Amino acid sequence: MLRRYGQVSTLLALLLVQVPMIVLMAMMLLLSFALGMVFLFPPQVMMVRKLAELNRRRMRDWADVEIEAPYLPAPPPPVPQADGMYRSERTLYKTPRVPAWNNRWKWLMSDPATWRDEVWLLLDPVVKVGLLPLLLLLPGRGLRVYARWSGLLLGATAASRLAGQVSHLRRTRNLAADSQAAEMRRIERDLHDGTQARLVAIGMTLGAVEQLVETDPNAAKALLAKAREASSETLTELRRVIRGIHPPVLAERGLADAVRALAMDSPLDVTVDVQLPHRPEAPVEAAVYFAVSELLSNAARHGDARSVVVDLSANDTGLLVTVTDDGLGGADPARGSGLTGIERRLAAFDGVLAVHSPPGGPTTVSMELPKVLPQPWTNELGKLPRWKSVTVIALWGTAWCPTFPQGLVAGVFKLFGAREKTWFLALHLPGPWQWPVIVAMILLGVYMYVMAIRIPAAHDRERFMAEAAPGKPWC
């Protein structure tokens, strides 16, 4: 309790900083727009963002309310054109300074979060004063209410999340395109320098044989043997290239057996444990295969390992891969280019790589690829729970009874003053109770029908929301 009061008093004490800040901020904004001192705008925005971030952190620590920062990602640094000039709109610059400043300006101006922050800063003292009684009487609840208010203007919106996702996707797409292009170049080089050159040599040897076959059959025979040998070498070379593109065993058997085959080819003592209910998509399989292959060869080359454990398992729809070796450890993803390559390959599937490698070992590399396995069929959310479906059926089965016979029909009987009472409950009651019961019956019946429709509809909506991207309805 005492701690709560301490937090509340800190919150209120912050007002002493906030009010002068508001004056300063307003002046800076005024100067930058009214007098054209535009250089004041970015620092102003950054200061407000710092304040807002401070508030988010406080709310997370004090009220246990997580407020996600809504800002759009900063623009990438300008890239020079082919002629070394930097372009901004229709103007070319020699240095990247002005284009970088323009981008920054545009980024800050066009982000709605900038302006929501300013509004928050302006209204915050008013809200704090308004909440004063609640904060003093019930500090715990008061802080939670205050946190909700902060979340309203400082939290992420559907649009900001979407924008963040788009920029993340753009980055991973670029990475994927880059690594694919590099792969293509490597294959092209392999085919050009290896296979193609060997085929040319075979062709030339065969040409020589053609000339020699009548004059010197023995020499021709020797050359033919050489050509056959060369073709065999070409095939070996081609097999190596194919293995680098897509290993045949992966195409033939899938990930589990392909990793087992890798384990057998490794000089280390490799144990493979695969627990996957379904096969992932082919591109995911290939990425995981090459990652495991790289890690195994790393363990053999650098780690001085003797045994390795490879474990592939499913986590709902995510794929988990861990490779543990008993080597020397000390692997650093920042230094090892192999690990960076794996990271880049996995990024295309939103996969992440974590390395735990203390000096002296053991080294554990874990990779997780979310949402790459098919959704299991026994999905709890997908199907209406049993009690709900039973209720819906019971409602459909019985709603007619209060609505029609006990409600509407009884009402008509009463209206026309019929003598018959049959089994209509209302007509058996004393006079003043009759109309209210009839109306209540009709209302009950209609309510039952409404519920019978609403329960499955609400469930479908829940499922839809769970599957769709998260987002708040406001803003």
Next chain:
Amino acid sequence: MNRVLIAEDLYLLRDGLVHLLQAHGFTVVAAVESGPELLKGLLELRPDVSIVDVRLPPTFTDEGLQAALAARKQLPGLPVLVLSQHVEQLYARELLADGSGGIGYLLKDRVFNAEQFVDAVRRVAAGGTAMDPEVIAKLLARNARNEPLAALTPREREVLEAMAEGRSNAAISQRLYLSESAVAKHTASIFAKLGLVPSDDDNRRVLAVLAYLNSR
């Protein structure tokens, strides 16, 4: 001993194999091009030896290998020589798993050398084995840290490689330019060093060596 079945989906290679084997005195009882046809042929015709491509229609995965394994489950020891564009220890192990012999596993390139290829076919038909040198090389590389293997002399290692490929003492002596008695001496030494029970039967001897190399 010379009724042969061929399963290969590429027309040129299938035709080439048919001609090659006919020229060497085999009778081709069937030349099929898909997995289901192959399984039916293996079970109904019971050829003395069959030459099977791993990758066959309709799925173009390991259809041929699966058909061969399924047929051998029903008819243990049915001689099958598997051909592939690539060799995997995984497949070699699956083929050898039942320990009944009559198994071959070669790269398709080995067809280039007709004599050696036909020799391998004959060996498999007689219940022996024919393993691709590449499979053996991978097996030995895996066992590089294995103590008893490291104790072999280079010559003994060469003999072991040739033996693991499925060759008889006579064939090994021819290949390594040794006398047959020298080869016999080497094999006896190898068996002693690896702690295996020596056997006069060529095929059983090869299977013991392969089982030893595969045991790790």
